[in-house]
Amino acid sequence: MKIALLALQGDFAEHEAAFRAAGAETLQLRRKQDLDLAFDGLVLPGGESTVQGKLLHELEMFDPLRERIREGLPVFATCAGLILLAERLMDDPTVHLGTLNAVVRRNAYGRQLGSFFHSGTFAGMENIPMSFIRAPQIEFCSPACQVLAEHGGRITALRQGNQLAMTFHPELETDCRAAAWFLREIVSPCKGL
Amino acid sequence: MDYKEQYKLNCGLAQMLKGGVIMDVTTPEQAKIAEDAGACAVMALERIPADIRAAGGVSRMSDPEMIRGIQQAVSIPVMAKCRIGHIAEARILEAIEIDYIDESEVLSPADDIYHVDKRVFKVPFVCGARDLGEALRRITEGAAMIRTKGEPGTGDVVQAVRHMRKMNQEIRRVTSMADDELYEAAKQYQVPFDLLLQVKQEGKLPVVNCAAGGVATPADAALMMLLGAEGVFVGSGIFKSGDPARRAAAIVKAVTNYQDFAMLADLSAGLGEAMVGINPEEIKTIMEERGI
Numbered sequence: 001m002k003i004a005l006l007a008l009q010g011d012f013a014e015h016e017a018a019f020r021a022a023g024a025e026t027l028q029l030r031r032k033q034d035l036d037l038a039f040d041g042l043v044l045p046g047g048e049s050t051v052q053g054k055l056l057h058e059l060e061m062f063d064p065l066r067e068r069i070r071e072g073l074p075v076f077a078t079c080a081g082l083i084l085l086a087e088r089l090m091d092d093p094t095v096h097l098g099t100l101n102a103v104v105r106r107n108a109y110g111r112q113l114g115s116f117f118h119s120g121t122f123a124g125m126e127n128i129p130m131s132f133i134r135a136p137q138i139e140f141c142s143p144a145c146q147v148l149a150e151h152g153g154r155i156t157a158l159r160q161g162n163q164l165a166m167t168f169h170p171e172l173e174t175d176c177r178a179a180a181w182f183l184r185e186i187v188s189p190c191k192g193l
Numbered sequence: 194m195d196y197k198e199q200y201k202l203n204c205g206l207a208q209m210l211k212g213g214v215i216m217d218v219t220t221p222e223q224a225k226i227a228e229d230a231g232a233c234a235v236m237a238l239e240r241i242p243a244d245i246r247a248a249g250g251v252s253r254m255s256d257p258e259m260i261r262g263i264q265q266a267v268s269i270p271v272m273a274k275c276r277i278g279h280i281a282e283a284r285i286l287e288a289i290e291i292d293y294i295d296e297s298e299v300l301s302p303a304d305d306i307y308h309v310d311k312r313v314f315k316v317p318f319v320c321g322a323r324d325l326g327e328a329l330r331r332i333t334e335g336a337a338m339i340r341t342k343g344e345p346g347t348g349d350v351v352q353a354v355r356h357m358r359k360m361n362q363e364i365r366r367v368t369s370m371a372d373d374e375l376y377e378a379a380k381q382y383q384v385p386f387d388l389l390l391q392v393k394q395e396g397k398l399p400v401v402n403c404a405a406g407g408v409a410t411p412a413d414a415a416l417m418m419l420l421g422a423e424g425v426f427v428g429s430g431i432f433k434s435g436d437p438a439r440r441a442a443a444i445v446k447a448v449t450n451y452q453d454f455a456m457l458a459d460l461s462a463g464l465g466e467a468m469v470g471i472n473p474e475e476i477k478t479i480m481e482e483r484g485i
Contacts, residue, residue, distance in 0.1 A: 008449050009212040009233060030450050046209045048233040048269050055231065055449060058442075080209070092268075106268060112292040113315055115202045116194065133205045134270065134292070172205050 001187055003076075004029050004039035006065075008055040010047020010080060014171040015179075019043070022180040032060045041074040041187040044081025046133070046169050049106070052080055053096040062097075069099045074186040075163045076179070082165040083136055090139055100163050101142030108137035122149040122157055122170070122178055123185075129175050130156070130168035137167060162186060196312060203317030203337035206270065206292065207401035210234055210338075210424055214414070214445050215403070217241045217428040220259075221266035227431070230441035234270040234292070236426070237263040242299050242346025243429035243468065246478060251301045254282040257289050264289075272319070277484040278304020287316040293338070294318045296331075298483035299345045299428075308484060311335030320484075321405065323356045325363035326382035327485055328398055333385055339398055341422075342481040343406015346429050348470025350407040350416065352481055357404060357420045368396045406481070409434070409467050411447035411460045418451035435465030 003019045005012040007028035016026045027037055042065070044052075056062040069075055069085075077085050077100075085100035092106065109115065115133045122128040130151070138155045149157035149166065157166035164186060170178040213233025218224040224235045239255040240248065254275050264271045270292035275282035277296055282303070286294050296309055298321050311318040312335035321342035322328035328339045341360070343353030367389060370378060375393060379386040391399050404417030405426035414425045425448050427441075434440045443460040450456045 007212070011208040011211060013211070014208060031453060031456070047211075048209070048213060050228060050269060051213055051231045051233050051445065054229075055446065058446065059450075111264075111290045112203070112206050112270065112317060113287075113290050115206065117198050117202060131202060131205050133202060133209060169205065172201070172208065 001025065001041065001183055001191070002027065002039045003041045003043060003183075003187075004037070005043045006045060006052065006081075008059070009051045010045040011169070011171065012043065012045040015043045015045050015076075015078075018171045018176040018179040019183075021174070021176040022183055024179070024183055029061070030059075032064070035061060035064050040191055041076065041182070042069070044075060044077040044084050046079040046081065046171075049080040049083035049096065053084060053094070056084075056096070066097050066099065069097060069163065072162045072190060074182070074190050075165075076182045077163070077165040078169050078171065079133065079135060079167060082138075082167060085163060085165055100160055100165055101144065102138050102158065102160075102165070103140040105137045105139050107134050109135055118151055118168070120149060120151055120156075122166075123181050125177050125181070128170055128178060129173035130170060131172045132168045135167045159186070162190060199315055200312075200335070200337060204400050206317060207319070207338035210270070211401055212449060213424050214441070214448055215272065215424065215426045216431055216441060217426075218263060218432070221262045223432055223437075224263045224266045226438050227441055228267045228269050230438050231445035232269060232441065233424070234272055235263065235267060236272045236274065236295060236428070238274055241429045241432060242480075243348070243433050244346075245299060246346045246476065253300060254279070254285065257285060260286075260291065261289060274300055275309070276300040276303040278302060278307050278309060280309055283309050283314065283318075287314055291316060296320050296336075296484075298342055298480045302483050308334050321481075322360070323481055323485070324359045325367070325392070326384060328360060328402070329382060329384035329388050329392070332398070332400055333388060336400065338401050338403065340403040340405040340426055343404070343408075344476070345406045345480055347407050347472075347476065348409040348430060348433070348468040349472060350409070350413045353404050353406045353408065353417060354420065356406075356481075357417060357422060360398075360402070361421050364392060364397065367393050408444075409470060410464075411443045411457060414444045414447045415451035415457055418448055424448070430468055433468035440464050440467075
């Protein structure tokens with residue numbers, strides 16, 4: 001399986017390591033022509049959503065990627081990636097890809113001093129490392145979304161069809177179970193495996 | 194939360210800034226221009242390094258009110274500088290919930306021997322370094338991110354290049370050493386053995402390593418990325434140029450696509466006047482020699 005990392009800005013290298021450890025091949029998307037490469041799934045990494053969203057437009061990658069996601073391309077999104085996918089942001093008129101039926105609040109835990117680590121359950125797997133770094137919160141999501149993780153009474157990971165999104169970073173530790181779950185549960189069925 | 198967990202989170206924020214450009218700004222308006230141009234973070238300071246050089250005298254931490262104004266203006270992380278060894282300035286910046294403190298040689302050092310013990314803080318620190326020894330000494334003190342010192346406020350990239358080259362050469366040398374040779378190397382670098390062993394095993398610094406000091410053009414930024422920087426700080430280079438918004442946006446794209454030279458050619462075209470710049474021979478204050 002070949003997983004593409006949106007490599008415009010952020011911690012795509014950490015995701016790349018996790019997906020390689022989970023047995024996938026990887027490639028990086030930095031330019032429009034990179035979208036012509038064949039891949040079975042897409043990672044939207046952590047970083048700054050303002051930067052990534054702007055570069056998606058300026059590098060003319062926005063429309064083709066949104067189209068591919070709408071057509072069912074499996075997506076694995078963390079933190080800034082979730083913000084890119086969200087249909088609406090709280091107190092912010094910006095909409096990026098807008099393919100996920102969820103309302104998201106940026107920097108919901110405050111500044112870096114509000115960042116925290118939690119070891120929790122994701123998709124039934126215990127002790128998944130979850131780093132919340134200037135993390136967003138999911139305020140609302142469509143009932144069609146499947147909740148995969150919760151913390152402090154809030155949804156922290158959800159799946160809507162081909163899209164998997166989380167407010168935390170599982171990729172900052174060597175644990176690659178979240179990546180493996182995505183490959184097994186979303187990418188493989190999409191490929192008809 | 195214990196120190197180790199906090200430190201990992203602080204290193205984690207630096208990981209989120211990778212592949213991005215951190216820009217010096219002096220007003221909320223400039224901060225907004227920087228954010229709109231694609232900065233992944235801004236460094237709030239009263240005077241950019243070129244003006245600090247021009248003004249001379251003692252330069253200190255910025256007015257917290259001015260920093261708060263910038264925090265209000267943007268949604269991206271906001272950094273600010275404290276003087277080397279100035280524990281109180283660092284605590285003040287922590288109290289206003291700055292996202293990252295730069296214990297910086299750009300300001301006048303408050304302590305000519307000791308750096309701030311950064312491990313006792315919750316807020317993350319970035320520090321400048323000219324070589325592997327300096328970088329690892331700062332990491333031992335608790336820095337969660339390293340940047341080259343370069344020579345700030347000159348618009349001359351030569352020292353940043355020298356520092357990045359030197360660090361990478363030393364890392365390559367360490368990776369080829371036998372474990373028993375590392376004890377002597379640790380002694381020479383004045384760093385703990387275990388930290389040097391980690392560098393040997395991973396072939397890189399244990400924290401994010403960015404370029405800073407003298408970056409003025411998209412080509413300068415791309416050069417630093419080609420030399421192995423994980424992100425770029427741009428100080429005077431943007432707001433001392435003719436068209437800051439355009440230059441800032443071009444530098445952001447150059448950092449993402451530093452290997453696409455046709456794109457770099459387009460990004461470098463028609464940017465207007467770059468900051469004038471000064472050669473190292475022409476300057477009196479050598480900031481890189483502060484805090485080693």
